[in-house]
Amino acid sequence: MNPANYLILAALLFTIGTAGVLVRRNAIVVFMSIELMLNASNLTLVTFSRLHGTLDGQVMAFFVMVVAAAEVVIGLAIILSIFRTRRSASVDDVNLLKY
Amino acid sequence: MSTVLSAAGELTSTSTGEAVTFWILAPVAVLAALGMILVRSAVHSALLLVANLFCVAVFYLLQQAPFLGFVQIIVYAGAIMVLFLFVLMLVGVDSSDSLVETIRGQRLGAVIFGLGFAGLLVFPIGSAIDGVHGNGLATANTGGNVQAIGRLLFSQYVFVFEAVSALLVVAAIGTMVLGHRERDAGGPVGQREWMRRRFTEGRQVTPLPGPGVFARHDSADTLGLLPGGGHASGIGGIEGSDDGPALAGAGKGDEQ
Numbered sequence: 624m625n626p627a628n629y630l631i632l633a634a635l636l637f638t639i640g641t642a643g644v645l646v647r648r649n650a651i652v653v654f655m656s657i658e659l660m661l662n663a664s665n666l667t668l669v670t671f672s673r674l675h676g677t678l679d680g681q682v683m684a685f686f687v688m689v690v691a692a693a694e695v696v697i698g699l700a701i702i703l704s705i706f707r708t709r710r711s712a713s714v715d716d717v718n719l720l721k722y
Numbered sequence: 723m724s725t726v727l728s729a730a731g732e733l734t735s736t737s738t739g740e741a742v743t744f745w746i747l748a749p750v751a752v753l754a755a756l757g758m759i760l761v762r763s764a765v766h767s768a769l770l771l772v773a774n775l776f777c778v779a780v781f782y783l784l785q786q787a788p789f790l791g792f793v794q795i796i797v798y799a800g801a802i803m804v805l806f807l808f809v810l811m812l813v814g815v816d817s818s819d820s821l822v823e824t825i826r827g828q829r830l831g832a833v834i835f836g837l838g839f840a841g842l843l844v845f846p847i848g849s850a851i852d853g854v855h856g857n858g859l860a861t862a863n864t865g866g867n868v869q870a871i872g873r874l875l876f877s878q879y880v881f882v883f884e885a886v887s888a889l890l891v892v893a894a895i896g897t898m899v900l901g902h903r904e905r906d907a908g909g910p911v912g913q914r915e916w917m918r919r920r921f922t923e924g925r926q927v928t929p930l931p932g933p934g935v936f937a938r939h940d941s942a943d944t945l946g947l948l949p950g951g952g953h954a955s956g957i958g959g960i961e962g963s964d965d966g967p968a969l970a971g972a973g974k975g976d977e978q
Contacts, residue, residue: 624741626733627851629781632748634843636755636774642836643759646829651810652764655771658802659755662778665790673785674733676857678867681787682874688790688797689886693893695802699809700900707903712813715824 629670637663650702650712654695661691733858740784751777768806775799786859789868 636659643656665684672680706712736744754774758767775798782791823829863870875883911919920927928943930953946954 624736624744625851625854626736626785626856627847627854628744628748629785630847630851631844632744632751632781634847635752635840636778638836638840638843639752639755639759641839642832645832645835646759648824649764651806651813652759652767655767655806656759658771658798659758659774662775662798665794666778666781669782669785669787669790672787673859674854674856676859676862678859678862678870678874681790681867681871682879684787684790685793685871685875686879686882686886688793689890692797692802693889695805696893696897697900699805700897703809703812704900706813 626674627670629666633663633666633670636660636666648713648715650705650714650717651699653714654698654702658691658695661687733856743780743784747777747780751781764810765807768803768810771806772799772803775803786863787867789871 640656640658640660640663643659644653647653647656665687668680668684668687670680672678672684702712705717709716751774754770754777758770758774761767761770775794779791779794779799782788782794859867919925926945928945930945948954
């Protein structure tokens with residue numbers, strides 16, 4: 624097997640994550656799709672690290688993981704505080720700025 | 723595996739075991755991801771995402787990144803998914819997606835966009851990786867993957883490491899600020915305070931009638947429950963809300 628096949632798999636996962644962000648209305652599932660995209664990019668970084676024979680890609684993937692954790696924590700707190708005021712976790716109901 | 727890779731110093735093809743694992747787990751990962759965006763229940767989405775994360779963790783392990791593989795399992799599949807499920811339970815499990823399209827043709831557009839994006843990504847990569855050969859991590863990982871990553875983290879990337887730790891602290895504090903709710907100040911209210919409030923605010927002074935007992939009594943201290951759900955004024959007449967100022971509040975119960 625070509626070791627670069629992981630790149631194609633990562634591209635597919637990233638595409639599925641993008642489609643999930645576009646299609647889903649539940650804010651939490653949108654967040655999960657973003658996690659999927661971050662994971663796909665991490666898989667790409669790890670694969671390139673292996674192909675290049677250096678560990679810099681793995682270190683970058685590590686940083687991406689830390690940023691993803693911080694982002695999830697803040698994002699879920701925002702979703703919760705919106706849910707407290709609007710009683711809904713749907714992205715369609717957050718439309719106060721629309722009018 | 724590493725012996726195969728380091729044999730020639732160059733990596734043109736993976737071992738058979740890795741290929742078999744890849745061809746088994748790659749469809750599982752893609753199907754789990756597809757299921758995640760297709761199922762209606764958010765909890766099922768979370769569980770399918772866990773399956774996908776485990777598959778990606780195995781891919782890390784296959785690619786000589788044991789540290790990242792285990793961090794993936796511990797941080798992602800452990801901590802982050804537990805956080806997701808906590809918030810799901812707080813928000814309400816039954817808050818499934820509505821199937822109403824707010825933008826007409828959005829789903830079809832998303833499918834077309836997804837297919838186009840996938841083609842745009844996969845075909846150029848597929849042609850570019852034809853006959854590619856990598857170096858493998860056998861030399862970089864000598865002395866252990868964790869030790870090598872730690873050496874990089876604390877020498878070349880130490881500034882980024884510090885910045886990221888500051889980011890984590892800021893995120894933790896921000897979450898506390900966002901999640902904090904101001905509670906009602908003051909402790910529990912005593913009987914004395916309740917009585918003072920009842921008189922000064924002109925509310926019902928005596929206790930309200932118990933449920934299910936119609937007007938067997940009707941006095942100032944034992945109000946009668948009316949069939950309509952309200953209670954009598956407590957001064958003889960069932961009606962009668964045109965009372966003195968002291969009992970004006972008692973009549974208010976009739977409108978309840």
